[in-house]
Amino acid sequence: MSNSDRNSTKGRVAVGMSGGTDSSAAAAMLVDQGYEVIGLTAHMWKDGSRCCSLEDVERARRVCTYLDIRHYVVNAQDIFTDKIVDPFVEAYAAGRTPSPCIYCNSFVKFGFLVDRAVQLNCDFVATGHYARVEQDENGTYHLLAAADPNKDQSYFLHRLGQKQLGMLLFPLAGIEKPEVKAYSAKRGLPVVSRGDSQDLCFIEEGKLAEFVEKRDPSVIQKGDIIDHNGNVVGQHDGLHNFTVGQRGKLGIALGERMYVKRLDKENNVVEVAPRPGVMKSECLLDDIHWVVGEPPEGDLVCEVRPRYRSNGAVAAVEVFDDGKKGRVVFDGPQFALTPGQAAVFYKNGEVLGGGWIDAVP
Structure with a gap:
């Protein structure tokens, strides 16, 4: 129906x-x-x-x-x-x-x-x-x-x-x-279109870092920016200023385009790399939710979208821990798989469920 x-x-x-x-x-x-x-x-x-x-x-x-x-x-x-x-x-x-x-x-x-x-x-x-x-x-x-x-x-x-x-x-x-x-x-509806903003509704445009700092001043911690070879190439004022896959506003100039590859909370380090270094084929998921209440039986091969606006890619999804955790292995490398974002499973246009990206091996 x-x-x-x-x-x-x-x-x-x-x-x-x-x-x-x-x-x-x-x-x-x-x-x-x-x-x-x-x-x-x-x-x-x-x-x-x-x-x-x-x-x-x-x-x-x-x-x-x-x-x-x-x-x-x-x-x-x-x-x-x-x-x-x-x-x-x-x-x-x-x-x-x-x-x-x-x-x-x-x-x-x-x-x-x-x-x-x-x-x-x-x-x-x-x-x-x-x-x-x-x-x-x-x-x-x-x-x-x-x-x-x-x-x-x-x-x-x-x-x-x-x-x-x-x-x-x-x-x-x-x-x-x-x-x-x-x-x-x-x-004749009395509405005024405000466009389709991509920013967060509760934060003024361009003030995300300021918002986070105001609510948790402890995030302001200087640390190193390193390249993919482990060399220190710059300094940062807090990990909250960066997201995996970010290219601009890194505060460094290395002669080639660099992207945020990893945010290392334990060591307060931002790691950057050329685009190929930010391409990954696998991620681990936590807190998976299934729309029908339980995972499908057998091996699951479907389209997985690792972020909104992603076209998605074919992947094998292995689930364990009663369907609450999983591993996604894509058919090919994906750009900037990001901890904290959702990986959502689709099959023939249907949303099967999804989980939070917990780690990117």
């Missing part, structure tokens, strides 16, 4: 609304389809951020007023700080590169907000995410990539489970972004 099939059963839907084009269009589409729609906005962070501030709450309220639907605001600042912001800072302090959007989807958008929707007697929860949910003949829900590959957000949703997927509606699942913009304009 596809999203469109599920829409034939009307009910009350809580739409997670940020005031942006996608979530506003999702709410309007469900109103047009005959659902009883309410808007649900989480105030997660201070003003000046994006997609979780009081300014966004006001944007969402204007859309709800236009659509003549109820609008509820829930205070999610404590859980956002506890589950997203604090672990984000801790990861950078440990020399890792976190993916807070995945945690936010798991704990806030499809955790905290789903609980609030249930309290409001809602049958479904909807968002403006670009992803698909289908139910098979056995009643199992499957998460699939969106129709628009340029907007697909299924990577960020790979940690959702059966209970969550059973409540979810993704009205934008089968259409592309230009169609959403055209629908929004035709419907």
